[in-house]
Amino acid sequence: xxxxxxxxxxxxxxxxxxxxxxxxxxxxxxxxxxxxxxxxxxxxxxxxxxxxxxxxxxxxxxxxxxxxxxxxxxxxxxxxxxxxxxxxxxxxxxxxxxxxxxxxxxxxxxxxxxxxxxxxxxxxxxxxxxxxxxxxxxxxxxxxxxxxxxxxxxxxxxxxxxxxxxxxxxxxxxxxxxxxxxxxxxxxxxxxxxxxxxxxxxxxxxxxxxxxxxxxxxxxxxxxxxxxxxxxxxxxxxxxxxxxxxxxxxxxxxxxxxxxxxxxxxxxxxxxxxxxxxxxxxxxxxxxxxxxxxxxxxxxxxxxxxxxxxxxxxxxxxxxxxxxxxxxxxxxxxxxxxxxxxxxxxxxxxxxxxxxxxxxxxxxxxxxxxxxxxxxxxxxxxxxxxxxxxxxxxxxxxxxxxxxxxxxxxxxxxxxxxxxxxxxxxxxxxxxxxxxx
Amino acid sequence: xxxxxxxxxxxxxxxxxxxxxxxxxxxxxxxxxxxxxxxxxxxxxxxxxxxxxxxxxxxxxxxxxxxxxxxxxxxxxxxxxxxxxxxxxxxxxxxxxxxxxxxxxxxxxxxxxxxxxxxxxxxxxxxxxxxxxxxxxxxxxxxxxxxxxxxxxxxxxxxxxxxxxxxxxxxxxxxxxxxxxxxxxxxxxxxxxxxxxxxxxxxxxxxxxxxxxxxxxxxxxxxxx
Numbered sequence: 156x157x158x159x160x161x162x163x164x165x166x167x168x169x170x171x172x173x174x175x176x177x178x179x180x181x182x183x184x185x186x187x188x189x190x191x192x193x194x195x196x197x198x199x200x201x202x203x204x205x206x207x208x209x210x211x212x213x214x215x216x217x218x219x220x221x222x223x224x225x226x227x228x229x230x231x232x233x234x235x236x237x238x239x240x241x242x243x244x245x246x247x248x249x250x251x252x253x254x255x256x257x258x259x260x261x262x263x264x265x266x267x268x269x270x271x272x273x274x275x276x277x278x279x280x281x282x283x284x285x286x287x288x289x290x291x292x293x294x295x296x297x298x299x300x301x302x303x304x305x306x307x308x309x310x311x312x313x314x315x316x317x318x319x320x321x322x323x324x325x326x327x328x329x330x331x332x333x334x335x336x337x338x339x340x341x342x343x344x345x346x347x348x349x350x351x352x353x354x355x356x357x358x359x360x361x362x363x364x365x366x367x368x369x370x371x372x373x374x375x376x377x378x379x380x381x382x383x384x385x386x387x388x389x390x391x392x393x394x395x396x397x398x399x400x401x402x403x404x405x406x407x408x409x410x411x412x413x414x415x416x417x418x419x420x421x422x423x424x425x426x427x428x429x430x431x432x433x434x435x436x437x438x439x440x441x442x443x444x445x446x447x448x449x450x451x452x453x454x455x456x457x458x459x460x461x462x463x464x465x466x467x468x469x470x471x472x473x474x475x476x477x478x479x480x481x482x483x484x485x486x487x488x489x490x491x492x493x494x495x496x497x498x499x500x501x502x503x504x505x506x507x508x509x510x511x512x513x514x515x516x517x518x519x520x521x522x523x524x525x526x527x528x529x530x531x532x533x534x535x536x537x538x539x540x541x542x543x544x545x546x547x548x549x550x551x552x553x554x555x556x557x558x559x560x561x562x563x564x565x566x567x568x569x570x571x572x573x574x575x576x577x578x579x580x581x582x583x584x585x586x587x588x589x590x591x592x
Numbered sequence: 593x594x595x596x597x598x599x600x601x602x603x604x605x606x607x608x609x610x611x612x613x614x615x616x617x618x619x620x621x622x623x624x625x626x627x628x629x630x631x632x633x634x635x636x637x638x639x640x641x642x643x644x645x646x647x648x649x650x651x652x653x654x655x656x657x658x659x660x661x662x663x664x665x666x667x668x669x670x671x672x673x674x675x676x677x678x679x680x681x682x683x684x685x686x687x688x689x690x691x692x693x694x695x696x697x698x699x700x701x702x703x704x705x706x707x708x709x710x711x712x713x714x715x716x717x718x719x720x721x722x723x724x725x726x727x728x729x730x731x732x733x734x735x736x737x738x739x740x741x742x743x744x745x746x747x748x749x750x751x752x753x754x755x756x757x758x759x760x761x762x763x764x765x766x767x768x769x770x771x772x773x774x775x776x777x778x779x780x781x782x783x784x785x786x787x788x789x790x791x792x793x794x795x796x797x798x799x800x801x802x803x804x805x806x807x808x809x810x811x812x813x814x815x816x817x
Contacts, residue, residue, distance in 0.1 A: 388673035389601055392695035396607035399698045403614065403760060416763055416811040423765040426695050442678065461772070464746075465784050 159323050163315035167308050174307055178300035185296055189289040190265060194250050197267040197282050201248070204234070204280070205271060230257050235281040239270065255283060262287065325350030326358070333362045338568075340370045380436045384429045391429070395422055431558040435544075438489065438565040445570065447487040451524055452480040454487075455513055458494045465502050466511065477515040481522045483590055485570045493566040496559045497586055501528035504584065521592045527585040533578040541576055593638040593709075594618045598628040598654070599671065600647055608641065611698040612705075625649035632658060637666045639705060642688070644672040644679070652686055659687035667708045671696065697766050699757045706756055722755055722817065724800055736799040746771055747792040750785070754805075754815045763812040789813060 226233035233255070248269030255264050264283035271278055328348045337343055343366045347359050398419050402412065437443065455475055466473050501511045509529035516523040533541065542564040544557065567574045573591060578584035595617045599605040602623070609619040620637075622628035625648035632640065632654065640658070644651040651670070658664055670683045673694040680691045689708050692701060710718060710729060720727040726735050732748045734741045743751065749771045754762055768785050789807075796802050806814045 385673055388694045389604070392673070393601060393604045393607070395695045396604060396611070396698050400607050400610050403611070412761065412808075413811065416761070419763055420765060422695075423763075464787055468784055468787050 159316065159319040162319045163312055166315045167312045170307055170311050171304065174300070174304045178297070178304065181300065182293060182296055186289065186293055189292055190252075193265045193284055193286075193289065194267065197250075197265065197284055198248075201267060201269055201280060201282055204282075208273065226257055230260055230262060230285070231287075232282070232284045233257060233264075234283075235279075237279055239277050239279045252286065263290075265289075322352065325352060325355045329355060329359050329362065333359065333366070337366070340366050340373055343367075343370060377436050377440055380432055381440075384433045384436070387429050388426070391422060391426055395419065395426075398422070428558065431562055434492075435558070435562055435565045438562075438569045441569065443486045443489055443569065445485045447485060448482055449485050449487055449490050450480050450482050451515070451522075452477060454490055454494055455498075455524075457491065458498050461495065462498055462502060465499070469502060469505060470508050471502060471505055472510040474510065474512045477513055477524070479515055479517065481515070481524070481590060483570075489566045489569065493563050493588075496563050497526050497588075500559060501526055501530065501584070501586075504528065504532075505530040509583075520589060522590040523587050524590070525585060525587045527583060529583045532580045532582050532584055534580045538576060538578055542574070594620070594635070595639040595641065596620045596622060596628075596631055596635075596637045596666075597641045598622045598646065598651065599641065599643045600624060600645075601643075608698065608701070612702070615702060623647075625651075625654060628654055629657075632666075636664060639708075640666050640668045641701075642668055642670050644670060644674055644683070652682065655683070655686045655688060665712070667712055669701075669704060669708070671701075697769070699753075699760065699762060699766060700770055703753060703756055703770060720755060722758075722815070723802075723804055725796065727752060727755060739799065741795055741799075743792065743795060744788075746788050747795070750788055751792055751796075754813055758815045758817045761808045761812055761814045767812060 222235065222237040224233065224235050248267060251266050251268065253264060253266055254261055255266070263286040265286055267282045269280050269282075271280065325348050332344065332348065343363075345363050345367075347356070347363070350356060350359070398415050401407075402415050402419075407415070452475075455477065459473060459475070463473075498511065498513075505511065505528050511529075512527045514525045514527070516525065542560050544561040564574060567588065571591070573589040574586065575589070576584065576586045593616075595612055597605045597608055597619060599608070599621075600623055605621055605623075609621065613619055617639075620631060620635075622631050625646050628642075628646070642651045642655060646654075651672070655668060655670075658666065658668070668688045669690045669692055670688045671692050671694060672679065672683075680693075683691050689712070690704050692704060718728065718730045720729065724736055725741075727748075728734070729752060732743075732745065734743055734748065734751065750767060753767065753770050764785050767789075771785070771788075793802060793805055796805065804816045806816055808814055
């Protein structure tokens with residue numbers, strides 16, 4: 156869950172909790188207050204009633220039924236007065252909430268029961284007042300609280316989402332522009348993302364600093380490789396020429412000659428490694444121009460021509476099943492090297508009598524050029540490290556120095572092409588180059 | 593022919609001198625920009641083998657100075673460890689006849705010198721004869737007597753290179769690099785050149801015995817004369 160959503164949900168939940176609690180407190184206290192008011196009114200009524208009582212009235216009231224009952228039209232209040240036989244002197248009173256049935260109508264009443272003496276007789280007076288108004292108040296307050304709750308939560312959620320989106324916007328921009336979109340630290344944009352949030356400023360600065368360090372390291376590494384490789388070429392030249400001249404001497408034994416050639420061969424390998432590293436380093440440093448218009452079909456057929464003899468040697472069949480041609484801007488000789496290495500790999504790691512197939516496909520992500528072979532294949536571990544430098548897995552190819560796919564990778568990166576490789580041991584390998592739209 | 597080697601690596605320069613000396617070239621050395629300038633503007637040479645990174649300056653300046661003099665037509669081959677594509681282009685644009693990145697093979701250097709010689713001086717003898725075969729270097733043709741051999745381009749180049757470097761063992765790698773150029777990783781398995789040599793030998797052997805075309809086991813090939 157995104158921080159933005161989490162914050163909004165958290166805020167809403169706390170608000171729900173607070174408002175609910177508040178609602179209950181208000182409900183409870185309003186209930187209490189209403190009952191208190193009711194009771195106060197009942198006492199006032201009782202006192203008024205007693206004060207207005209006279210002998211005549213009591214007699215009048217009681218003689219009729221022995222018990223006097225009265226209620227108003229809507230049965231909101233009632234009164235019961237009856238004579239009780241009690242030895243108690245003085246007046247007592249208590250409240251109670253109870254259901255009474257008046258003329259078949261059941262209602263909850265707040266009831267005040269009190270006894271008093273009047274001219275030597277004890278009377279019990281019961282005054283009741285309906286609780287309906289209290290219940291109604293409770294109801295109204297509940298609804299009101301609920302509506303406030305709903306409105307508050309909605310408003311909070313919307314406001315929080317909007318605000319946190321606004322607040323976190325620089326954060327996502329930093330992630331996107333300073334981390335996700337950075338393919339090459341050397342092209343890193345050090346322009347800070349505008350934000351007033353200090354935390355994000357710190358994040359931005361830290362990433363920039365880190366990138367600075369990385370770029371420095373990368374540049375140093377690249378320079379190191381370039382310099383070392385370059386410095387190595389002169390001594391190799393010297394050894395190479397010395398060995399060649401030595402070979403021209405008449406007095407050499409066959410064994411001596413063989414050893415010298417073996418030295419030259421190793422030297423050739425060394426030279427090849429250095430040149431490969433130099434090429435990778437130059438491609439990575441973008442020391443090539445990308446202004447040639449390259450046609451994939453022409454490029455494939457050129458490479459085929461150069462490699463035809465190798466296909467023959469291994470009796471491999473070569474099928475160019477490409478359905479369409481694709482043209483793009485790039486560096487012709489580098490792309491040639493890329494294809495050369497790819498197709499050469501398909502030949503080198505193939506089995507005698509196998510086949511090499513070139514196919515094309517166009518889908519929503521772009522144009523795909525695919526080279527498949529029926530060779531020895533790779534397993535998952537090999538596949539993972541396939542594009543690493545100096546990675547070679549089999550002892551069948553002792554002369555390979557394992558830089559072929561690293562060269563392919565650097566050239567593909569330089570042209571912003573996406574390479575993917577899938578392979579199955581003893582079935583074959585398929586390498587795809589995607590030319591994104 | 594006079595050759596000036598402008599190279600500050602003494603042992604490399606001396607090896608080149610030894611090799612070319614045996615081929616009949618007259619060698620002079622210049623070890624830095626200053627001595628190179630002195631020599632170049634006093635004498636004229638058929639070939640100047642020019643290293644770019646020299647003590648005291650850049651070989652390219654020397655080249656442009658030389659090329660600005662219309663009276664001079666010394667052939668210049670740049671020999672450098674700066675294998676940069678841009679350097680190559682700049683060098684050739686500045687008027688160099690060829691560009692050979694270090695490390696190079698001496699036999700390759702010789703082949704380049706020959707190629708330039710043929711190109712520039714329009715040699716009368718653009719044909720080389722060997723044991724009854726006639727190599728027409730200009731038109732890439734080989735004939736035996738009046739019969740023309742049907743060689744592929746690669747086969748011709750191999751034959752030509754071996755003839756040029758006769759009496760020397762030419763390793764497979766050397767041959768591969770000469771014929772196919774330096775395709776890095778791809779060249780690491782150089783045995784495939786054998787197929788071409790096999791075909792070439794077959795085509796030659798139809799006409800005459802070719803025991804002078806020797807296969808040196810596990811190394812390469814040699815044409816003995």
